[in-house]
Amino acid sequence: MTDRSTEEATADRPLLEVEDLRTYFYTDRGTVRAVDGVSVSVSAGETVCLVGESGAGKSVTAESITRLIDTPPGDISGTIRFKGRDLTEASERELQSVRGDEIAHVFQNPGEALNPVYTAGRQVAEVLKIHTDLGKAARRERAVDLLDRVGLPNPGTVADTYPHELSGGQKQRVCLAIALAGEPDLLVVDEPTTALDVTVQAGILALLADLQSEFGMAILFVTHDLGVVAQVADEVVVLYAGKVMERGPVEKIFHGAGHPYTRALLACLPGRGGARQSIGGEPPSALDPPDGCRFAPRCAYAVGECHRGGHPDLVPVDGASDHVASCLFHQSGFDRSHIEGDPPEGGDALALDDGDTFARSDDNESPEDEP
């Protein structure tokens, strides 16, 4: 992979560096700030998860990287450096050579991502036609190879089938084969298993891990499923209303979350046992985000300060530079113990639901998870 990188780029810099990304959509009803100042970096061979509720800006962030968003109505600003190159400055032509070759995407719904009138093999071969010099026969052979690599039994037969003849899991594997055809350095997968059954999901996740160790790809993984995050991520970025709430190694996010939003999200997870809690309320409108911290209107710990000014900056949690959260209470001059105990009674936030009636015992539960 390094042989394709430019000289100075990769040594100690991340493969992808997104800084202060803002993707706005100008609509009749006003400006939708889908992504509002997000910074993410992905190093070679690493898996970074973007998590959040729907509407948090996960997919728009992922799609802004290779400008899959139509502009207009979209407007992308900020810097996106990939292997030292600034993609925000790149022409459409340059981007086309990056897409599918160096950065490949896999989307949530494989049924819609595949073209119903071409065979699976032909769709894989198409990428090879664009990005390689292989002849027709060689492309076909390589396509069958790739279909085998993504764990499709009987790849020769699958190559000649049309998408409607395949199951959802098989279609997603075909999409993966298409994505791998260009031997990308970065694979952007957007909810790749959300539409699939849990057994099929397990297979796809295992395959992604295999492929990553074999090809050394970096993966930017968009999902709302924290269970999946726990299993695949090295690094987690928690998004809410277009802002980064918290960023850090997966271990610290699950066992030492610094932002009340992250903790609230973890507390919603079904099947963890113990008293499950709801966040309450609704995410804010991207047309008219609230002043102060975007999460403040739903936060059980919010105080007056939280509702003023802009969204708080990301500051280190516990002084560790690899783990940052954008909560006021981690800034100097604030008492972080405020957000560590139980939420104060009668705060201006919505009361948390009483979870007692759903308490179920669970052997795997670690008590320190609960805020």
Added chain:
Amino acid sequence: MSDDDPLLAARDLKNHYPVTEGPFRREVGSVRAVDGVSFTLDRGETLGLVGESGCGKSTTARTLLGLEEPTGGQVRFDGEVVFDGDAGTGVTGERRKRFRRDAQIVFQDPTSTFDPRMTVGESVTEPLRIHGLADREHRREVGEDLLVRVGLDTEDYDRYPHAFSGGQRQRLALARALILNPRLLVADEPVSALDAAVTSEILSLLADLQADLGLALVVISHDLRVVREVCDRVAVMYLGEIVEVSPTEDLFADPRHPYTRALLSAIPEPDPNVRSNPVELSGTVPSAANPPSGCRFHTRCPSVIQPASVDLDQETWRRVVDLRVTLAEGIDADALVRVHAEADESESDLTDRQVRRALRAEFDLPEPIDDEAVEEAVTDALDAVARGDEERALDRLAAACTTPCEEHAPALRSVGDGREVACHLHHPPDGVEIDGDGESAASRGDD
């Protein structure tokens, strides 16, 4: 009609869809979406129905409520037969209407279940109107009450569906289902279109409502985590049949059916320190139009039983069965040869030897296989494939490697503690011996 009767009882429920062909729609077969499902549901109880997509969960629900006529079997509600698929009859007239009042359903997608041109108040109270409450003011009163009960505002009554988020619409759908005071509520994937945060709110609401109203609840979901939150008992379905029924916590603590084990192990652990270790299933779900013989799960089961004549380690045995299953579906041997070809080989010397080697590589079969008879059969079969005679290959494999699982269909039978399992490992058919006891065999491949 005593109180000891379960509220709802399905016996051998079937729903087959005809597959037709040609200009005269000649029936050439049937998709057996629901194929002999039996269970009971007590008053106030919550039963989960889980399984992968296409296993017949939703069809079961729709058939239970009479949204589709069963093609066989019987549904009893409150001691009364409401559908009899065998006789093609059921209750009619006033009694049928009463059943429709008593049994309600909430669907997966709360967006498509509301008429965008009706206010939500009109939608929610429409069942009242249909069932004879003519007084508009009275309807409004009841409707507003219920909106508050499901966590919305009385002001919402006059708004239109587009003004609500997905979670709110699901609350509205619940309000509409509950407005007739039903005794049974079926929730078909009630949260699968929702975010985790909203999911937990809706599940809390469901459990609250159930406790307050004493509803019997059937929750259908492909997500076992959801079922675990709200259900007393869980029925696991595979390809139109129930394979295991058990109290929820017992099922999660100690799944008995190999399929249940696989399902549970596939749930990602929401903790980065605990690595999920999913049981791998072979192949994909077979078609319900042509389900496998015997135990329908045998084509994928990691614990598939070896015949008395075979003595192999379970993994190798599974791969031999995989070879047979895949051959039966048809295989492109030439493509496999190319995939597994070594770099220095050109295509021109595609030999029988290469075909044999490619197939062994594809199915990860050792050479030789540890069991002489199986090794011989596999070698013969691979030779036959190389010659293009796949029928001969299949016959050869069938002769040596037929598993008891494909010969006998297991019935759902009790294993104690209110649990039922349909698996030969727990109730071996006559003349079949299981290595060790069934328990340990069933858990093989779990670690």
